[in-house]
Amino acid sequence: MSINTQPTASHYIGGAYVEDTSGAPIDVVYGATGEVIARVHAATPAIVDRALEAATAAQKTWAAMSGTERGRVLRRAADLIRERNRELSILETYDTGKPLQETLVADATSGADALEYFGGLAASLTGETIPLAGGDMVYTLREPLGVCVGIGAWNYPTQIACWKAAPALACGNAMVFKPSETTPLCALKIAEILTEAGAPPGLFNVVQGMGEVGAALVTDPRVAKVSLTGSVPTGKKVYAAAAGEMKHVTMELGGKSPIIVFDDADLEDAVSGAILGNFYSSGQVCSNGTRVFVQTGIRDAFLKRLTERLAGAVLGDPLDEATNFGPMVSEGQIGIVERYVRLGIEEGAELVTGGARIERDGYWMPPTVFAGVTDEMTIAREEIFGPVMCVLDFDGEDEVMARANATEFGLAAGVFTRDLARAHRVVRGFEAGTCFINSYNDAPVEAPFGGVKMSGVGRENSKAAIEHYSQVKSVYLRLSPLEAPF
Numbered sequence: 001m002s003i004n005t006q007p008t009a010s011h012y013i014g015g016a017y018v019e020d021t022s023g024a025p026i027d028v029v030y031g032a033t034g035e036v037i038a039r040v041h042a043a044t045p046a047i048v049d050r051a052l053e054a055a056t057a058a059q060k061t062w063a064a065m066s067g068t069e070r071g072r073v074l075r076r077a078a079d080l081i082r083e084r085n086r087e088l089s090i091l092e093t094y095d096t097g098k099p100l101q102e103t104l105v106a107d108a109t110s111g112a113d114a115l116e117y118f119g120g121l122a123a124s125l126t127g128e129t130i131p132l133a134g135g136d137m138v139y140t141l142r143e144p145l146g147v148c149v150g151i152g153a154w155n156y157p158t159q160i161a162c163w164k165a166a167p168a169l170a171c172g173n174a175m176v177f178k179p180s181e182t183t184p185l186c187a188l189k190i191a192e193i194l195t196e197a198g199a200p201p202g203l204f205n206v207v208q209g210m211g212e213v214g215a216a217l218v219t220d221p222r223v224a225k226v227s228l229t230g231s232v233p234t235g236k237k238v239y240a241a242a243a244g245e246m247k248h249v250t251m252e253l254g255g256k257s258p259i260i261v262f263d264d265a266d267l268e269d270a271v272s273g274a275i276l277g278n279f280y281s282s283g284q285v286c287s288n289g290t291r292v293f294v295q296t297g298i299r300d301a302f303l304k305r306l307t308e309r310l311a312g313a314v315l316g317d318p319l320d321e322a323t324n325f326g327p328m329v330s331e332g333q334i335g336i337v338e339r340y341v342r343l344g345i346e347e348g349a350e351l352v353t354g355g356a357r358i359e360r361d362g363y364w365m366p367p368t369v370f371a372g373v374t375d376e377m378t379i380a381r382e383e384i385f386g387p388v389m390c391v392l393d394f395d396g397e398d399e400v401m402a403r404a405n406a407t408e409f410g411l412a413a414g415v416f417t418r419d420l421a422r423a424h425r426v427v428r429g430f431e432a433g434t435c436f437i438n439s440y441n442d443a444p445v446e447a448p449f450g451g452v453k454m455s456g457v458g459r460e461n462s463k464a465a466i467e468h469y470s471q472v473k474s475v476y477l478r479l480s481p482l483e484a485p486f
């Protein structure tokens with residue numbers, strides 16, 4: 001299947017494609033080859049204004065519909081996404097470089113899950129009645145927030161757009177979404193599909209641009225809520241800007257998550273978890289378990305089996321479904337990874353495998369493993385956001401828990417052990433929002449996803465997301481006589 005990677009126009013506003021070539025050009029580069037595959041233009045202030053106007057108008061129409069009607073539109077969009085999964089997955093592969101083998105199962109499909117799940121919930125978003133003395137009562141109304149802004153990172157452009165749009169729209173909000181400037185293509189397709197599914201024009205708009213377009217959206221008084229997926233430094237800026245007008249926020253930020261492998265773990269499962277948590281999407285996943293703490297009794301066996309299993313990584317054309325490991329997203333990102341690899345070597349970590357950029361077109365870094373990593377090394381403290389696993393040794397449970405939690409981040413954490421009591425004890429001790437026992441990086445829509453500490457505020461997916469896209473109005477209803485002092 002061949003697809004056209006150049007979108008009809010840069011932005012999608014009011015149910016249609018909109019162009020304004022006076023905005024700065026943004027070239028979209030395919031990570032596998034370094035070729036420019038599309039060009040879009042950053043939104044000008046006039047485009048931002050138009051998107052916010054369209055969203056403001058559509059939100060009123062949409063909120064007046066019943067939850068059942070809103071849900072039907074979202075579920076129809078989910079069906080359309082599934083029907084077009086292959087085409088959408090190929091576009092995701094061009095946008096990000098991730099292999100088609102991954103995008104066929106993890107991107108548009110995950111977006112469809114979110115639209116289906118929140119479409120199903122939309123009709124059941126009700127308030128409650130609270131009986132009081134004398135027959136009085138309070139009833140509550142669960143109301144939308146208004147116009148929500150979604151701002152995305154570049155690693156999961158389809159999934160991020162859907163994870164934000166689905167709960168927002170289910171609750172009766174409208175959205176203006178700004179994709180990452182690195183991956184501007186996929187969100188436009190979601191906007192098209194929502195229109196086709198029956199969403200009122202302007203309900204879900206996409207505007208392109210760099211940080212300043214995001215900043216203009218975040219500070220606009222018409223916006224009630226901002227949901228960002230991005231790095232911690234950007235999260236701090238966006239959270240602070242939103243606070244100026246007391247806007248609601250959801251922050252899905254970075255991490256440096258631990259995976260703890262005890263001596264009694266199933267070795268194959270533990271190695272699988274470490275591979276999934278470090279090399280899926282070439283390591284460009286926020287919840288990755290990049291600090292792999294391995295108990296000394298199993299360390300050698302773990303490293304031996306890990307090295308054997310890494311031979312199964314198939315680097316090649318991402319559009320070939322046999323390929324299971326793709327390039328990095330951009331020259332900038334591979335440069336960051338190369339710098340960390342140098343720091344790892346300089347600071348004394350043992351490079352077990354990988355570490356050198358592959359000399360070919362595009363941005364290829366092989367799976368890279370450092371052993372003998374210690375807590376103070378830069379590669380053990382900072383988020384790398386690439387295919388670099390750090391293996392750290394440990395002896396006892398108390399020691400490893402203290403070390404696992406000694407980070408400003410708290411997005412995810414995993415433990416591999418056959419001892420269930422220990423597994424539950426360990427996850428209770430983790431300072432992390434999303435934990436895994438004998439697994440890693442599963443993200444079903446039914447489960448809350450998000451971080452603690454610097455990794456974020458709020459939760460995406462699950463019923464928990466409803467709290468972040470709606471507010472409760474209390475209505476006091478008096479049936480008894482109303483007394484006053486005079």
Ligand SMILES: NC(=O)C1=CN([C@@H]2O[C@H](COP(=O)(O)OP(=O)(O)OC[C@H]3O[C@@H](n4cnc5c(N)ncnc54)[C@H](O)[C@@H]3O)[C@@H](O)[C@H]2O)C=CC1
Pocket residue numbers: 151152153154155156178179180181209210211212213214215216218229230231232233234235237238251252253254255285286287383385411456
């Ligand atoms: N917790 C999560 O769910 C995820 C977190 N991430 C994090 O995202 C980072 C990588 O993605 P990047 O795109 O490089 O992140 P980034 O923080 O550079 O950019 C994220 C988005 O924010 C926008 N932005 C930048 N400055 C802004 C400002 N002042 N106001 C408003 N918007 C602004 C960017 O244009 C982009 O769309 C990693 O740190 C990673 O951990 C990535 C994926 C998922």
